[in-house]
Amino acid sequence: MNDITFFQRFESDILAGRKTITIRDESEAHFEPGQILRVGRYEDDGYFCTIKVLSVTPTLLSVLTDEHARQENMTLEVLRDVINDIYPGVTQLYVIAFEVVSA
Numbered sequence: 001m002n003d004i005t006f007f008q009r010f011e012s013d014i015l016a017g018r019k020t021i022t023i024r025d026e027s028e029a030h031f032e033p034g035q036i037l038r039v040g041r042y043e044d045d046g047y048f049c050t051i052k053v054l055s056v057t058p059t060l061l062s063v064l065t066d067e068h069a070r071q072e073n074m075t076l077e078v079l080r081d082v083i084n085d086i087y088p089g090v091t092q093l094y095v096i097a098f099e100v101v102s103a
């Protein structure tokens with residue numbers, strides 16, 4: 001069983017270290033720094049790597065910055081669109097910073 005999933009289109013960025021955060025809603029705000037998580041693809045739940053959680057930081061959609069976008073390997077405009085698609089109407093978000101520990 002995997003502990004967290006990502007859309008398949010982000011797999012290569014995660015494995016290459018180009019995507020080092022994920023921004024989630026309340027339902028995934030329970031992770032703790034130091035936790036080791038098995039990571040799967042959302043589409044088929046296939047395992048693709050193991051990450052270590054570095055931090056979990058509450059944030060708001062309205063205060064996302066270019067620095068968040070850089071850590072997602074996308075522009076801020078695209079990041080806002082992605083979040084609006086996944087979490088329509090949600091303003092309270094959590095930035096989960098992580099590093100890949102094995103793949």
Ligand SMILES: CC(=O)Nc1ccn([C@@H]2O[C@H](CO)[C@@H](O)[C@H]2O)c(=O)n1
Binds near residue numbers: 005007072086
């Ligand atoms: C079931 C479910 O919620 N899955 C998610 C949720 C979010 N994300 C990515 O995190 C960043 C900010 O949201 C963006 O890169 C998102 O695409 C993801 O890959 N998979």
